[in-house]
Amino acid sequence: MSHSPDTRPLLTRLFEPARLDSMAPIPKIATYAALFFWTLVVVFPLYWVLVTSLKVEVDVDSGPFYVPFLDFMPKLDAWDFMLLQNNTLGPYLNSIFVSLTSTLLALLIGALASYALVRIRFQVKLAAVLTFVLLVVGVIVAVAAFDAPWQLAVAVAAALFALALSTFVKRFRAAVGNNDIEFWMISNRIMPPIVAVLPIYVMFQHLHMLDTQFALIATYTGVNLPIVVWLTRDFFAGIPLDLEESAEIDGASKFRVFFTIALPLVRSGLAATFMLVLILTWNEFLLALFLTNANAQTMPVLVAAQNTTRGPQWWYMSVLIVIMIAPVIVIAGFLQKHIARGLLVGAVKG
Amino acid sequence: MSASAANAAAASVRETRGEWMDRNSGRIMVLPAVIILLAFAIFPLIISTYLSLSRFALAGGSFKLTFIGLYNFRRLLVGAQQYHFLGTLKPLDTAGWIAFAVFLALVLYWLFRFVVREFSVFGLLGRLISASLACGVVLAALATTVTGGYEGTLLTTCFYVLFGVTLQFALGLGLALLCAQPIRARNWFRVVFFVPLMVTPVGVAYMFRMLADMQKGPFAPLSHALGFSEWSWATQAWSARLMVLIGDTWQWTPFMFIVLLAAVENQPREQLEAARMDGAGAWQIFRDITWPSIAPIGATVVLIRLIEAFKIIDMPNVLTAGGPGLATESLTLHSFIAWRTQDLGGSAAVGYLLLFVSTICCVSFFNYVVRWTRRYQ
Numbered sequence: 133m134s135h136s137p138d139t140r141p142l143l144t145r146l147f148e149p150a151r152l153d154s155m156a157p158i159p160k161i162a163t164y165a166a167l168f169f170w171t172l173v174v175v176f177p178l179y180w181v182l183v184t185s186l187k188v189e190v191d192v193d194s195g196p197f198y199v200p201f202l203d204f205m206p207k208l209d210a211w212d213f214m215l216l217q218n219n220t221l222g223p224y225l226n227s228i229f230v231s232l233t234s235t236l237l238a239l240l241i242g243a244l245a246s247y248a249l250v251r252i253r254f255q256v257k258l259a260a261v262l263t264f265v266l267l268v269v270g271v272i273v274a275v276a277a278f279d280a281p282w283q284l285a286v287a288v289a290a291a292l293f294a295l296a297l298s299t300f301v302k303r304f305r306a307a308v309g310n311n312d313i314e315f316w317m318i319s320n321r322i323m324p325p326i327v328a329v330l331p332i333y334v335m336f337q338h339l340h341m342l343d344t345q346f347a348l349i350a351t352y353t354g355v356n357l358p359i360v361v362w363l364t365r366d367f368f369a370g371i372p373l374d375l376e377e378s379a380e381i382d383g384a385s386k387f388r389v390f391f392t393i394a395l396p397l398v399r400s401g402l403a404a405t406f407m408l409v410l411i412l413t414w415n416e417f418l419l420a421l422f423l424t425n426a427n428a429q430t431m432p433v434l435v436a437a438q439n440t441t442r443g444p445q446w447w448y449m450s451v452l453i454v455i456m457i458a459p460v461i462v463i464a465g466f467l468q469k470h471i472a473r474g475l476l477v478g479a480v481k482g
Numbered sequence: 483m484s485a486s487a488a489n490a491a492a493a494s495v496r497e498t499r500g501e502w503m504d505r506n507s508g509r510i511m512v513l514p515a516v517i518i519l520l521a522f523a524i525f526p527l528i529i530s531t532y533l534s535l536s537r538f539a540l541a542g543g544s545f546k547l548t549f550i551g552l553y554n555f556r557r558l559l560v561g562a563q564q565y566h567f568l569g570t571l572k573p574l575d576t577a578g579w580i581a582f583a584v585f586l587a588l589v590l591y592w593l594f595r596f597v598v599r600e601f602s603v604f605g606l607l608g609r610l611i612s613a614s615l616a617c618g619v620v621l622a623a624l625a626t627t628v629t630g631g632y633e634g635t636l637l638t639t640c641f642y643v644l645f646g647v648t649l650q651f652a653l654g655l656g657l658a659l660l661c662a663q664p665i666r667a668r669n670w671f672r673v674v675f676f677v678p679l680m681v682t683p684v685g686v687a688y689m690f691r692m693l694a695d696m697q698k699g700p701f702a703p704l705s706h707a708l709g710f711s712e713w714s715w716a717t718q719a720w721s722a723r724l725m726v727l728i729g730d731t732w733q734w735t736p737f738m739f740i741v742l743l744a745a746v747e748n749q750p751r752e753q754l755e756a757a758r759m760d761g762a763g764a765w766q767i768f769r770d771i772t773w774p775s776i777a778p779i780g781a782t783v784v785l786i787r788l789i790e791a792f793k794i795i796d797m798p799n800v801l802t803a804g805g806p807g808l809a810t811e812s813l814t815l816h817s818f819i820a821w822r823t824q825d826l827g828g829s830a831a832v833g834y835l836l837l838f839v840s841t842i843c844c845v846s847f848f849n850y851v852v853r854w855t856r857r858y859q
Contacts, residue, residue, distance in 0.1 A: 155664060163660050167671055170657060174674055177689050177732070178681075180700055184692065196700050245515035252508035265524075272528055276547060317515065320523040322841050324793045326817045327833035330533065330826065331526035354522025357515055385500070386507035415682035417796050418814070432682045436800065439688075446692055453685040460680040468673065 178457075185210055185450035192446050210447035214455075218448075220434065224455065226424075227431040230345055231413040234352035238409055239402065241353065242360025243368075245317070247390055249310050249361075250368040251376070256313070259304040263296045314365065321358035328355075329422045336423065343425040351419055356409045363408070367401035368394060403470035407463070414460060431456050534830035554831035563828065566808060566816065567835070569626040569634035578624045585620050589613045612846040615839065633719075635808065635816040635832075636839070641723060642812060643791040643843075646730050651784055653731065654738025659768075661739075662746045672743065679736040687800030690729040719809035722802050726810050729797050734787060741783045745776040777855040785847055792840035813839075 140148075149156045155163070183199075184192065186206035191197055200206040214220050248254075267289040274280040336347045371394065379389050395402070417432040424433060431452065438449040503510065534554055536547045558567040574582065596609055619640055626633045633641075661671055678686070693699050696714055705713075715721040749772055757767050795814040798804055804811035804819065811819070813836040820829035 159663075160665070163663050163665060166660055167657075167665075171671065171674055173732070174678055176700075177693055178677065180693060181685075181689055192698055196698060196702050198700065241514045241518065244511040248508045248511035252511075254508060254512070268525065269528055272532060276529075276532055277549065313512070317519060319841075320519055322789050322837070322844055323523060323527065324814055324817075324833060324836050324840065326793075326795070326814045326821075327530050327830070327837055328523060328526035330821065330830070331529035332522060334529070335521075335525075350518075351522060354518045357518055361515065385504050386511070387503075390511075411680055415680075415684075417682070417684050418818075432684045432796075435682065435688065436684045439800070444688065444691065446688075449685075449688050450692075453681065453689065456682055456685060457677075457680055461677065464676065464680065465673075468676075 181450045181453050184446050185454055187447050189445075189447065210451045214448055214451040220452070220455075223429045223431050223434045226345060226428055227414060227456075228459070230348045230352065230428070230430060231410055233345075234349040234356070234413055235406060235410045237349065238353045238356040238360050239406055242357050243364050243395065243402070244390065245357075246314075246361045246365040247368050247394055248386075249314050250365055252386075254310050254313060255307045257301050257304060258306040258308055259301045260297060261308065263301065264293060267293055314361065318358050318362045321362070325355065325418050329419055332419075333422050342423065343427045345428050347423050348420060348428055348430070351423060352413045352416065355416075355419070356412060359409060359412075360405055363405045364398065364401060367398035371397045400470045403467045407467050410463065411460060414456075530830045530833060533826055534834050536827050538824065538826035540824065550827070554827045555835070557828070558831055558835065565632070565634065567634045567636055567832065568622050569637055570631040571622065571625040572629035572631045574625055574629060578628050581628070582621060582624055586617060589617060608846075608849065611842060612850075615842050632807065633809070635811045635813050636835075638723065638809070638811060639792065639794070639813045639836070639839075642727060642730065642794050643788065646727055646734070646794075647784060647787050647791050649727070649731050650735045650738050650787065651780070653735045654742050654783075655780070657735070657739045658742035658746050659772075661743055672740070675739050676736050678733050679740075681733065683733060683796035684800055686729050686733050687797045690725065690732070691801055694725060716802055717806055719806060722806060722810045726794075726798050726801055729801060730791075730794065733797075734791075737787065738783055742776060742780060745779040746772065749775040778852070781847075781852040781855040785844065785852055788847055789840070789844050792836065792843070 145156070146158045147156050149159075183197075183206075186200055186208070187197070187204065188207050188209050191204045191207075197204040271282070271285045271289045274285045275282045332351055333342070336342045336344075341347045375397075376389050376393055379393055380386075384392070415432060416430075417436065420430045420433050421436070424430060435449060435452045435456070438445050438452065533547070535549060535551060537550050537553075539546050539548070557563045564571070593606075593609055593613060596605065619636070622634070623637055623640075625631060626637060657675060661668055661675075681689070693701065694715060696702060696705055696710070715725050753771050754767065757771060762770075793814055794812045795818060798810040798812050799815055799818075802810045804815055813832060817829045817832040817836065820826075820832055
């Protein structure tokens, strides 16, 4: 039927499709035009960075040159300086190690927590939570305002907490359930890092761990945990119960069920979460700026540091931006088909 | 004999340990997350509260904290730092008052409708908090923008969040709808459109500084031809803000796009085909089928983006360093600058106000919009 020649008027033929699953010429052209325009918007800045990385100071200063070989000679000076003479490798390895480790840690700890929150019923007495918060506030006030030694304050608070648990806490009925715990975990993401960064800085200073990879890994794990819990909870809620139940009847422990049955079933979602958290840690700037100096410096801080007193040195900066994007694109390429699907499941029920 | 008895005892100990692990497996699974969140969120939050209520002073190699109550907050809201946080407020003229009265009437109507239709004490309390924040922000905006005063960091941040997230959602949705058409190379577009998300925000900011350079940037010949070469976007408040907005949008549109595309591709296919058979127009199909099916996902992505948008710092810091004047300074940058001048109490107070504003906005958005889009599920 659709093979018969189209006898409709020309205007109709141009604007209305012949079949339901095809497009008429005019909307089709408009669609491609819009998509190519946005491709240009995305690609041109990146192209400009790539081209700039092949320039030297003169090429940048004496006006815009667009195409290598045609209007300027590409030189590898900036690449040579950044990769061989400047200490770029250190921050680069730091970035790779810190972001991979903290992403995997956040994924493991977050997935464990969200799995437990989906599958096991929790009842935490409200009175216990309130007592705990009051005691923490008490310890901080005692240490900060009255110069009490912190070891003593913590010991006293722990003793008081144990006492409270065994006495009056038991009498109160009110308890927080799984939803409340989950909401609390996720809501931590709303907190702007600038509020938390100073106390974290002081904490690591006291532990003599400033400017170490450990400090960054621990902080990033904490900062990204809420996102992991938020996204993974729906993946776990989506898998059918019977598989896990039959494994438990066979005598497998909850941990075994988690690692051998639940985790493999949600790998799409885990891949999407991994990608998102990896991008967030790989690109994080503010916390790294506070917590690192020379030893544990990461790439975003190094990029920002190229803005010297002589003005920004575009050619060096471009090299750094290019080598920062490259590994993420490779990983995203491998995980690409999981990402959209995983994010979708996570966002549907969020 | 004794050896086997010892073995049995060991086995029973091992077994009970296993049993104990199993009985408490839930707690063991949640505990690491709770400890990390306590250490890196709750504990810092309490310390920051204390900092925001005190004055910090360096004293001979060490530092001293003096408790000064709400002074830091008072200074930002009504005192010497008001120009920085709220802006340089000028008295409203008649048009300003009329605009505010219209907004107030809308808010009151919204509250009235809630009281009449589905009253609950907590619901009303929450709505009163959201309404008073909205009225405060609108009043501050009218008293600065309309009267010719200068906007403070609160309004600048709200501008980035409101316009940035809206623009990113609109663009992401548009691209997703286009990409869902029966076209070739769809996967290729999908991959390319995703790339900006991977560039570090500091890098994006420098990239846009390069591109927007009026003398050496790629668009310099164009601005020369149009007679713009002497003009610089960095010297005027709104063009500088727009630049920050453009950089932020370039970076975050892909996030909206990738999720919305998955949602669009996931809409009910039979309904779609039935509607096409019946001759429904494109707009009708979008309004009645596509939009209702993607709205819950759309609302959740906007919420995620909203949470992150309030934390913006890299883009204004690198692009304009907060200038001209305070024009592009976001709240996080404000707090960071206060920290650099060793006004730790003030820095913590700004951070806390940001926390209040973003919490109220995000919780309001969740309660009024995200829940509403999910009412059919």
